[in-house]
Amino acid sequence: MSFFGIKGVHVPHRKHTADCHPERMPIPKTVVIPMAQHIGAPAKPVVNVGDTVGVGQIIGEAAGFISAPVHASVSGTVKKIDTMANSNGGTMTAITIESDGEMRPHESVVPPTVTSYEEFVAAVRASGIVGLGGAGFPTFVKLSVKDLSQVQEVVLNGAECEPYITADTLTMTDRADDIFEGIQLLEKYLGVKKVIIGIEDNKPQAIKAMQELSKKDSAIVVKPMPAAYPQGGEKVLIYNTTGKTVPEGKLPLDVGCIVMNVTTLACIAEYVRTGMPLVEKCLTVDGSAVATPKNVIAPIGASMKDVFDFCGGFKEEPRKVMYGGPMMGIAVPDLDQPILKNTNAILAFNDKDATLPDETPCIHCGNCINHCPLNLNPPAIAKALNSGDGAEIAKTKVNICMECGACVFVCPAHRMIVHRNKLAKAELRAYQTKLAEQKKKEEENK
């Protein structure tokens, strides 16, 4: 590993909206709120069609440990509870609420009592907050630590290394007080002694705002990092801020770290102060097809179409629309897709940006190998995938691939490496399941 930390790829920044303070969009007529907006078990609907709901009311309760509750983002009437296609090609349950336009808070929305570690974690669970950087992992699970002395430092992710997205930057500049409150909560209830805020150096305004915080609290360390994608990848961020390597199959906590997105922490502080759960989200709306790129505060469940309309609609026909940034974002088939808790951007590309070069044969230039932040070897993975041999795929360690797309970005042949890695991961899982079953059978036969 390089002495200077994990190097990255110089993707274009395109942070056009860095100075656009978030604007709240008008209340949409209807919102569609999926029960699965997080990693883990989907929430279970607890309202019925025809029910009147208030803002912040629980409409889906957490089902299982790794899960999160879902709340109504507008006041109004439940119109539908049905399944809809999600952006991964599967289906999900979603609750459609017709807004009454009043945004009347539900009576359950009162600041939680937080006096101990247990109450703090319970509050985070009740807030419905999940990893807002994009992963959507329920945040309270991360904070559920058996032995608090294990936690050496909290790393706050303010890297925001994806092109276009500025939502976290604006959290840092406009909501620095919330972040500070959040840090104090972590210090008080988790006994955190050190908080490192990692920010790419192309956001001097955010670095400055966070440095102001470190003046107030010596536990806070601001760590500017070179603007090289993917600085915000969890393992990359931990390595570049603390020098620690998270081993394969382990969690950041195993090396004493809790990693949290800056916006996630700000939302936790807001919940503890107001009791209003995560019902709206600040997101960047940008891309070559969007008339007026902005940062928008949208209720969760608002359709992409409503949000784009608020940004003046399209100046060109959109040919590709996605959740998140262009490096890891998920392209969607239509504009009815709802804003989710972990949506930090929606982008719409015109024809020119949406059309990518065709794949040509691999010329073994080694760019992918030399730019993979995790030292993987894409040609070897492709070869193993072609062989169909699970054991060979396992050797390539494709399982640690975070699908950041740096390899594809630097590939002169424009190979679909992320695509193949996804396939290889699926093959590997099938192989491991088969292996486990075989082992079980053998043991039964003994």
Added chain:
Amino acid sequence: MDNNLIVSVSPHVHGKRTTSNVMLDVVIALLPAAIAGTVIFGMRAAVLCAVCVASCVVFEFLFTKLCKRPTTVGDFSAVVTGLLLAMNVPATLPIWQAVVGSFIAIVIVKCLFGGLGCNFANPAITARVVMLIAFTGTMAAAVPPQAIAETVDLATYATPLSVLPNGVLPEATLMDMFLGVRGGALGETSAAALLVGFVYLLVRKVITWHTPVVFIGAVFALAFAITGDVTTALYYTLSGGTFIGAIFMATDYVTSPSTAKGKIIFALGCAVITTLIRFYGSYPEGVSFSILFMNVLNPYIDKWTMKKPFGGVKA
């Protein structure tokens, strides 16, 4: 769905590099040496360059047509092969031999193995080696630079590498050697022009410094270790195809290692074999043989030098 939205896997933004613009960069980087060759050896050099490039492109086009495969000449890799091949032949080579060489490079070494990216050996190098054996007389001909062609006795004129092993320093000065005013293949003699191309490739980030610097450095070091004389070692380094081999042939993506560590091993191997052939072999020059030999070892070097996945545990 009533819309025109494209749904595809991430990332949705790609870099600007393409195979064809990488290949074009290599062509541009070779131009100074091609021009130097023409200045040193006359218009015949330019004619050979044109013949090799044209026949490489035509052979690739015909092969893909014949096999009903999509034509790939647009990626300019055949242009690179043709130009490299021309640089590796003496300016007096008969045209038909250049065409045969192009056929060997493109059809036999590249296309029959599956085309771009699938060949195990560098097409131009392999063709040069085949031609050296098949057309020894014309390929190994000592062609003097135009400037001195009138004054030298063609019957006894020798390339630096054929006199060096006898402990005789060539008539060309070190400056002549550096500029390329000496006998040799038409594109290999001017170290100065080749270095210009090297700098261009570095600036454009087409190649890294590892292979050329280690290859050339090790050739010098080994020659110095054997002869004990800096001047002689410099002559050895500037002779034959060291520079063109190290900068343009040993750095061929397809047939050389991908990692820095691999490139260094590859370059050291090339330098050692080159030196062994020059000092102890029956051929005066060993650069092409050394690169061809290391091409064969390349898959193993790539395997040995694979990086350790970040935080990976043994499977």
